Amino acid sequence: MREKLLKWKYKELGEQMIQTLKNKKHDAYLVDSKEDVVSTLKNIVPEKSSVAIGGSITLQETGVIDFLKNNDYKFFNRNDAKTEDEKREIFLKSFDVDFFFCSANAITKDGMIVQLDGNGTRVAPMIYGPKNVVMVVGMNKIVTDLQSADERIKEISPMNAKRLDTKTPCVRFGECIDCESRERICVHKTILQTGVRHPGRFKIILVTEDLGL
Numbered sequence: 148m149r150e151k152l153l154k155w156k157y158k159e160l161g162e163q164m165i166q167t168l169k170n171k172k173h174d175a176y177l178v179d180s181k182e183d184v185v186s187t188l189k190n191i192v193p194e195k196s197s198v199a200i201g202g203s204i205t206l207q208e209t210g211v212i213d214f215l216k217n218n219d220y221k222f223f224n225r226n227d228a229k230t231e232d233e234k235r236e237i238f239l240k241s242f243d244v245d246f247f248f249c250s251a252n253a254i255t256k257d258g259m260i261v262q263l264d265g266n267g268t269r270v271a272p273m274i275y276g277p278k279n280v281v282m283v284v285g286m287n288k289i290v291t292d293l294q295s296a297d298e299r300i301k302e303i304s305p306m307n308a309k310r311l312d313t314k315t316p317c318v319r320f321g322e323c324i325d326c327e328s329r330e331r332i333c334v335h336k337t338i339l340q341t342g343v344r345h346p347g348r349f350k351i352i353l354v355t356e357d358l359g360l
C-alpha cells in the first residue's frame with residue numbers, strides 16, 4: 148500500500164516539476180521507472196556522440212553507464228583511469244563532450260538545482276563546456292526549498308563519504324561535523340537557478356522512484 152501511495156505522490160509531484168523545469172528553460176522528461184531511462188536516452192543522445200559522466204550512484208542504478216559503454220559513443224569514462232594523470236586527462240576532456248551525464252543532490256520545488264561537490268569535476272562541466280547536460284534524478288531528490296536542500300545534502304554526505312572511502316570524521320561517526328579534513332568531499336556548492344541563457348542545454352529525466360542517496 149505504501150509503495151502504491153508513494154508512486155501516486157511521485158507521479159503527481161513529478162508532473163508539476165516537469166512544468167516547473169520547462170518554465171526554467173530546461174528540457175524535462177518524466178519516466179515511470181529506472182528501466183525507462185535508457186529508452187528515453189536513445190531518443191536524446193545520437194550515436195557517435197562524445198560523452199562523459201560525473202560520479203553518480205543514480206547513473207549506475209539506471210544502467211546509463213553500461214548503456215554508454217556498450218553502444219556507439221565516444222565515452223571518456225573516468226572509471227577507466229588507472230593513474231591520477233589519466234584521471235586528470237579524462238576530466239579535462241569531459242569539458243568538450245557533446246553530452247555530460249550526472250544526477251542532482253537536490254532540486255527545489257521552484258526548480259533550483261543544488262549540487263555539492265568535492266573537487267568540482269562534476270559541477271564544473273555541468274556549468275560550462277559540454278554542449279548538453281543530461282541529469283537523471285529520482286523523486287527522492289525533490290525538496291521544498293534551498294534550506295531543505297542543504298539539510299538533505301548534509302544528511303546524505305556522510306554516506307557519500309563512506310562510498311568514496313574517505314578518511315573524514317563523518318565516516319567514523321555517521322554524521323557531518325563540518326570537518327576541516329584534507330579529504331573533505333563538501334567543498335563546491337552550486338545552485339543552478341535557471342537555464343534561460345542556454346535553453347534546452349539541460350535535459351532532466353525525472354524518475355518516479357527513489358534513486359541514489
Ligand code: SF4
Nearest residue numbers: 304317323324326333
Ligand atoms: S563536511 Fe566533512 S564531515 Fe561533513 S559530510 Fe562533508 S566530509 Fe563529512
